[in-house]
Amino acid sequence: MEFIDVMRYFGALLLVLALVGGAGLVARRFGVPGVTRAIGDKRLAVVETLMVGPRQRLFILRRDDVEHLVLSGPDGATVIETGIAAKPKTDASP
Secondary structure, three states, rough: HHHHHHHHHHHHHHHHHHHHHHHHHHHOOOOOOOOOOOOOOOOEEEEEEEEEEOEEHHHHHOOOEEEEEEEEEEEHHHHHHEEEEOOOOOOOOO
């Protein structure tokens, strides 16, 4: 194999990598689902979970500044309590 063939293979590899990277940047720029950046201030969060049975779990979900208690199991999810005022966030700094 000659030197020019090796250079042609490496050039083709660099071109393909550049095209894949460019496609990733375009997908991120135009908001393709699953590729977009995570936003800094999220509105929805799982505050706490508790296993209450082998297949049942309690969740406290926070949406904006309101918390909801949800029971999840193999049959689906049920809202137990809604409209709970969220505790203020405290920093755990010493």
